[in-house]
Amino acid sequence: MLKIAVCDDDEWIRKYLKRIIERETDAKADLYTSGESLLAAKETYDILFMDICLADTAHTNRKNGMEAAREIRGRSNALIIFITAIPDYVYDAYDVEAFHYLLKPIDEGKLCEVIHRAAAKAAEKKAKPPLLIKTGGKVLRIPVETIYYGENDGRKITLHTKNGMFSYYEKMEELEGKLGDGFFRSHRGYLVHLQEVAAYDRTSITLKCGETVFLAKQKYNDFVAAYMNYLTK
Numbered sequence: 001m002l003k004i005a006v007c008d009d010d011e012w013i014r015k016y017l018k019r020i021i022e023r024e025t026d027a028k029a030d031l032y033t034s035g036e037s038l039l040a041a042k043e044t045y046d047i048l049f050m051d052i053c054l055a056d057t058a059h060t061n062r063k064n065g066m067e068a069a070r071e072i073r074g075r076s077n078a079l080i081i082f083i084t085a086i087p088d089y090v091y092d093a094y095d096v097e098a099f100h101y102l103l104k105p106i107d108e109g110k111l112c113e114v115i116h117r118a119a120a121k122a123a124e125k126k127a128k129p130p131l132l133i134k135t136g137g138k139v140l141r142i143p144v145e146t147i148y149y150g151e152n153d154g155r156k157i158t159l160h161t162k163n164g165m166f167s168y169y170e171k172m173e174e175l176e177g178k179l180g181d182g183f184f185r186s187h188r189g190y191l192v193h194l195q196e197v198a199a200y201d202r203t204s205i206t207l208k209c210g211e212t213v214f215l216a217k218q219k220y221n222d223f224v225a226a227y228m229n230y231l232t233k
Contacts, residue, residue, distance in 0.1 A: 149211075
């Protein structure tokens with residue numbers, strides 16, 4: 001079952017979104033009144049409905065929805081859907097790779113459409129089988145969504161993930177074939193998860209975890225095409 005959260009300081013909006021979400025999906029929606037309460041919960045959600053202008057953020061140290069979303073994005077690949085009365089933040093939403101940006105007053109038909117698309121996308125992500133590797137005499141399950149990149153380390157591959165680093169024997173070509181779409185061979189020694197790309201130039205790719213990997217000059221155009229294709233999906 002999908003895990004969905006709503007973060008909005010307006011009680012009516014929270015209850016309204018919860019009712020529509022639970023009517024249109026088989027998920028239960030958890031409700032939060034502030035970015036702090038959502039972050040403190042430390043839950044891993046598949047979909048987040050986030051208000052941007054939470055109460056009193058202009059007069060206190062409380063985070064607005066965009067600030068909370070940036071912090072969440074640093075540790076989660078949740079689909080973020082902003083719901084706000086102010087269109088001015090739409091470009092900031094790209095910085096946190098928001099799935100959608102809905103303006104209040106909410107058009108219920110559009111809301112339902114977005115809920116269905118987000119639920120389908122989140123279910124697709126959850127359905128991807130984990131990568132099985134053998135290391136230290138054990139077979140480990142590595143959820144694909146936790147992988148930042150794979151690195152060629154002699155005769156081994158080192159996976160850099162959100163849960164640590166894991167080294168095991170395999171050829172990079174074999175790993176590339178297993179992971180398939182969503183990953184790009186940026187260099188003979190690196191296989192990058194496109195969802196973890198934060199920035200790039202002609203010689204390197206910076207990932208959301210802060211690490212940088214090589215981008216071969218002859219692969220630059222192919223990388224840009226693959227990344228743009230990934231973003232449009």
